[in-house]
Every structure is written in structure tokens, then in C-alpha cells.
Amino acid sequence: MTLREFQNTDAETIIRWIRSEREFREWCADRYDHYPIDAADIVSNYGNCGRRGGFFPLTAVDDDNVPVGHLILRYTDTEKTTVRFGFVIIDSSRRSEGLGKKMLGLAREYAVNKLGAETLTLGVFESNQPALNCYTAAGFRKAGGTDVFEVFGEKWRVIEMFLRVR
Template sequence: MMRFRPYKSCDAEKIVSWTKDEYSFRQWSSDRFGDFPLTADALNSYYADYRDNDRHLEFTSYDEKGICGHMIVRFTDEEKKTARFGFVIVDSERRGQGLGRKMLELAKNYTRDYLLADKITLGVFENNPAALKCYRAAGFKEVGTEDGYYSYHGDEWKCIEMELIF
């Protein structure tokens, strides 16, 4: 059974191992973490900037086999009614087993029941069909695209905006 808990710095080593190449790393994080490969120290340093911020929360999911997923929840409005999911990733060795959908279900329930948000948003690159399928299966609906493109080695990636309203 999957569980959901606050991120711990000791989770970082496992999480950074899940991005095997720069392409998948950029699909997961854009340029938010800087250079590839991401290190555990760099991930922890990035999150340290948000430690005393109740608007940015990091989570790890785990099951009987160990750590299997990671994501953040951050508020995008002053009233804390709109949350945004980000950095959603599951263990690269266990993809395709429904872990992403399960983690999103736990995160949705937590965001609605404990954080008391009314809406969740997220962005996903159009060239990431597995993530798009996962978000749709978790109940997210496409609501448009961001203006502009993310540029990666000469390719232009469009970001699809999705939302779920409770």
C-alpha cells in the first residue's frame, strides 16, 4: 500500500537516480534545478530555500518496496485555495505500474482535505505522453497551453496546462 509523507533530505539520493538522461530530466524539471545530472546535494539545496515557507511543500511516496515517488505542492494564491503540483516523478524502474496515479490520488486527497484547496493546477510538456495520460487518469483536464515554448537543444516544447477543481 502506498503512503505519502513529507520529503526528507535522505530521500534525495534515490530521487535523483530516476532521471537517467538529460531529456527526461528536462521533461521533469525544465531548468529549475540547473545542470544535469542533478545531485542529491543540489536537490536538497534547492528545497532548503523553501524550508520555512508554508506555501511550498515537498512530498515523497513509498510502499513496501521503498521510496517510489516524489512531488511538490505549492500555493499560487494568497488565500491558499489554488495549489500547483510540480516535480512529479516516480521510480524509473517501476514506471507503468500505476504508481503515478496512486501518488496523485494521495496528493489530491491531502490537498483537498488537509490543505483545503479548491483547485489544483499543473503543467506538462506535450512531448511527455505518459505523464499526460497519468494526469488525465487522475482526473485532471486540459485547460490550455502556456504562452511561449521551452527550448531544449533546438526543439521547442509546448507546456499543456491542466487543472482539477473540487
């Protein structure tokens, strides 16, 4: 597996990995105001974020250059030492193969070596146990503080996680 910069054509593939609105909200929380979205929605959102700088969408590809995962990295501080992982997703037909942990390891290397990160952060809904297990296996630890999102009339608690890399 390798990481490469997101290409607009990856958006169509990412959408196919999302099998339900519940999975969609676990992936993006409230970052999109409608479901379903199409590839143009992702491309537009990433273009808007990219214009502000400090935003790095990446796609994980297998040995045949087929996308198997995706995530974004972005700075969260003016010193550019903290990088947040977001929009983390693995091909739904390839989950439970260890691809998520491997992709997170590659993203960690990217964040440290190319972006100068000292700390990595992310948020995960506490109800998304497979993702929480993956992040923990990749070395992330629970941090203090949580947010709550209202999804489908339910209160979804976000667990904030971090990993010190320097």
C-alpha cells in the same frame, strides 16, 4: 502506498530515477541550471523554497517504506485555494504499474484535507505522453494557456492542466 514528508535522504533516490538529461528536463524544465544534479542540489532548492512558505515536498513510499514516487505541492494564490503539483516523478523501474495515478490521488487528498485546496494545477510537456496520460487518468483536464520552453534547441510546449476538487 502512502505519502510522507520529503526527507533529505530521498534526494539521492530521486536522482537515480532520472536516466537521461531529456528525462531530467521533462521532470524539472529549467528549474535547475545544470545537469546532472546531485542530492545536495535538490535539498538546497527545496530548502530555499521552503523558507518562503507554502511549499510541501512529499515522497510516496510502498508498503515496505521504500520510496517509489515524489512530487511537490505549492500554493499559487494568496487565498491558498489553488495548489500546484510539480516535480512529479515515479521510480523509473516501476513505471507503468499505476503508481503515478495512485500517488496523484493521495496528493489530491492531502491537498484538499490538509491544505484546503479547491483547485489543483500542473503543467506537462506535450511531448511527455506517458505523463499526460497519467494526469488525464487521475482526473486532470486541459486548461487554456501554455508556456514554451527552449530545451536542446527545441521548443517544448507546456500543457496546463487543472482539477477542481471542491
